[in-house]
Amino acid sequence: MSLLKSRTGILVMIGIIVSLFVPVFVANKFYIDILSLILFSAFLGQSWNILGGYAGQFSFGGVIFFGTGAYASSILLTTFGIDPWIGIFAAIAAGALAGLFIGFISFRYGLRGSYFALITLAFSEVFRVIANSVEFTGGGVGIFIEHAPGIKNLQFTDPAGYYYMALVMVIISLAIAFWLERSRFGAYLIAIRENEDAAEALGVNAFRCKIYAIMITGAMGGAAGTFYAQKYLYIDPPIAYSIGMSVEMLLVTIVGGMGTVFGPLIGSFVLHTVNEVARHFIDTPGLSLIVYGVILVAIIGFLPNGLIGLFKSQKKQTGGKSDA
Amino acid sequence: MLEVKGLCKSFGGVAAVNTVDLSVDEGQIVSLIGPNGAGKTTTFAMVAGFVAPDAGSVTFEKQNITGFKPHRICDRGVVRTFQVTQPFATLSTLENIMVGAYHRTANRQAAEERARAVAEQVGMKALLDQAAEGLTVAGRKRLELARALATGPKLLLLDEVMAGLNPTEIDEIVTVIKGIRDSGVTIFLIEHVMKAVMNLSDFAYVLNDGVLIAAGTPTKIASDSNVIEAYLGHGAAERMTGEVAAGA
Secondary structure (H helix, E strand, O other), X not given: OHHHHOHHHHHHHHHHHHHHHHHHHOOOHHHHHHHHHHHHHHHHHHHHHHHHHHOOOOOOOOHHHHHHHHHHHHHXXXXXOOOHHHHHHHHHHHHHHHHHHHHHHHHHOOOOHHHHHHHHHHHHHHHHHHHHHOOOOOHHHOEXXXXXXXXXXXXXXXXXXXXXXXXXXHHHHHHHHHHHHHOHHHHHHHHHHHOXXXXXXXXXXXHHHHHHHHHHHXXXXXXXXXXXXXXXXXXXXXXXXXXXXXXXXXXXXXXXXXXXXXXXXXXXXHHHHHHHHHHHHOOOOOHHHHHHHHHHHXXXXXXXXXOHHHHHHHHHHHHHHHHO | OEEEEXXXXXXXXXXXXXXXXXXXXXXXXEEEEOOOOOOHHHHHHHHHOOOOOOEEEXXXXXXXXXXXXXXXXXXXXXXXXXXXXXXXXXXXXXXXHHHHHOOOOOXXXXXXXXXXXXXXXXXXXXXXXXXXXXXXXXXXXXXXXXXXXXXOOOEEEEEOOOOOOOHHHHHHHHHHHXXXXXXXXXXXXXXOOXXXXXXXXXXXXXXXXXXXXXXXXXXXXXXXXXXHHHHHOOOHHHHHHXXXXXXX
């Protein structure tokens, strides 16, 4: 309830209401499509944020869960004719299981920091190679999903459909992050990030907490996979397990602010906007990427806490003044 | 309450702790002292589950807890603090203590209330909103104590909570530790500040080169020739008694 009363709560409410009406007022479908992409990327960022931002376990294989989820629901749909509405839950389960598997192996043997980053990167490559070589994934040919628009198939002719779906996913992801910030589990994850030994001494079962965290990350990644598959109607191993997407989800989170509720959303919004604007106004091929890169370096260099750090430090100053 | 039997640990051929036997009775303050490198912290680490012993056993309330993970030992009611303070740096003092308090309750509000009460008990009330990384040495030592206390332990293992403090701060923390004991928590502490050891402990163990060389009440320990030699070098005890005799 306190959320509804606080200033952040009011802003979130306004944000949600405005977001709901965006497709009504924005006629240009191109912008709706971009917004869907921003929301999708924010959702993936948030999934990474649970394990990377809150629990401090930097994964370079976030795409594992995305790809596994995409394959899970797509195989169910194309091979067994099961609706993606059920498929998305299968994808969530598959993502969580992949998380359990990778988490168990890496945390059991105490892999931390760069070693954990490397093993997750290696796993994403392993998953890609496996998806490429077994039959039920369609191998290198990939899986084509029949174009059959309708809410039953989570396919829409109007981009607004995907926009709303992504919006719901982002709202759920924000709710998860908000719950983390208020719960014991979240406090334990942050304690593990800050100092694992000290957390253990205070009775925190670090291994179990990290497993739960990677399973939540995996479940969210799995859901994103179904969204992607139903939107683009095609997946193959290089798409499902692309390193680029692993990097994107950690990039939007780092730029926005790790371990914060709104960091991934802000990061995704800013990075995609910068990218699109640069592409729009700069005609010389490749130059837009340079501009994008320079802005990225500037943000990371000058804002170690991400863009959200801008708001936070301001808040602290005003807080200090009111105290005095 | 705590029974340690034949505890051994070697690091690359060097026996850090060699067949140590000791026990801590409920309601007491027991000290573990000794020169640097004597194996005190290693002993604590083995009791708290951070280091697996090569041999020997640790028994708490008649149950064998040897080789348990730290969080399981904490569940039993044994919590350690760290000599080199290990704060959750970016969190506030309150949030730091709450991590400990959550051990007793999953409810945020209850954890916060408990954390505030503990902060009051250790004299950190004014620092609750400060980030842990901005605390002074004395503040960090208190924070270690507060976090451990917030878990609701039966036995607290305090590893040099007075090192680096000035005399006033030491007096303050001695009062705090006595208060904790009076609230029913048994205390086992490692300390170099002899004045505090003398003042606080009911019983003391002396460790040197991984071996227990003396055990007894603080006054008895202070006059033990083995202990004097360990601290001041070979022959020191003889010279001291000689000087005393000459003086008399």
